[in-house]
Amino acid sequence: MSEKHDHEEEPTTPGDRLNLRADCENCFALCCVAPAFSVSADFAINKDAGQACPHLQPNFRCGIHTRLRQQGFRGCTVYDCFGAGQKVSQVIFGGQDWRQAPQTAKQMFEVFPIVRNLHELLWYLTEALTLQPAHQIYDELSLALQETERLTHSGPAALLELDVTAHRQGVNALLLRTSELVRAEVQHKKKNLRGADLIGAKLKGSDLRGANLRGAYLIGADLRDADLRMADLIGADFRGADLRGTNLTESIFLIQSQLDAAKGNTKTKLPPPLTHPTHWHGIE
Numbered sequence: 001m002s003e004k005h006d007h008e009e010e011p012t013t014p015g016d017r018l019n020l021r022a023d024c025e026n027c028f029a030l031c032c033v034a035p036a037f038s039v040s041a042d043f044a045i046n047k048d049a050g051q052a053c054p055h056l057q058p059n060f061r062c063g064i065h066t067r068l069r070q071q072g073f074r075g076c077t078v079y080d081c082f083g084a085g086q087k088v089s090q091v092i093f094g095g096q097d098w099r100q101a102p103q104t105a106k107q108m109f110e111v112f113p114i115v116r117n118l119h120e121l122l123w124y125l126t127e128a129l130t131l132q133p134a135h136q137i138y139d140e141l142s143l144a145l146q147e148t149e150r151l152t153h154s155g156p157a158a159l160l161e162l163d164v165t166a167h168r169q170g171v172n173a174l175l176l177r178t179s180e181l182v183r184a185e186v187q188h189k190k191k192n193l194r195g196a197d198l199i200g201a202k203l204k205g206s207d208l209r210g211a212n213l214r215g216a217y218l219i220g221a222d223l224r225d226a227d228l229r230m231a232d233l234i235g236a237d238f239r240g241a242d243l244r245g246t247n248l249t250e251s252i253f254l255i256q257s258q259l260d261a262a263k264g265n266t267k268t269k270l271p272p273p274l275t276h277p278t279h280w281h282g283i284e
Helices: 084-092 102-128 132-152 156-161 164-183 256-260
Strands: none
Touching: 084 102, 102 132, 102 156, 102 164, 132 164
């Protein structure tokens, strides 16, 4: 773990999401400690919030990092902190290691999910500002981006008092307007499948251009060769979904962890800056 007690971050700007990617070298393994998880298809053991995973090593590295899926920790491979880990570790707590300064541990673990939520909003807002059909609300999106960025630089006490739900609702209203403006570009009748139960659905080859799939349950769905261009995918659950040959270019609010939870292949078309997960390699 590198020591960077004077770590500074550049503000997030439209089109730039580098600061919103996890930098594990500059994080005190907060994702291995702060969240709770239970025995399931995603986790092999139970772990309480604030309790270090038994596989966490003294140097803040995972002892089974290269074997997480095989060892029953698939949930770890699809987790994304959006860069909140290094923000909390190096900026908000000034590089104070919770092991060497245990008095900071509880507060640090409570602050981490708050900052993660804010960083996720920064990711979506930054993307929204790259979408030309939403140009008429760029000013409002920019103000929301600046305010959310400002909040991430608050002190621990202020962050713990922050009403994240209220802030998220305000940002989400803007993201909904962005979604409507983008999807209006698709001329044919668009499907409204927001929050729909599509678990195991047979959607191979479906035309889902401009569809509203916000929060849809697509667990194990067959989406092979489907067209999801300009579809709103924010919060859609793609665990185990088959995305082989699926066209996801120009889809909006898709994040890497959604892809990491699914299965696809080299024929799956993705929007930048997302990438094909390594476990897709070799899948035909």
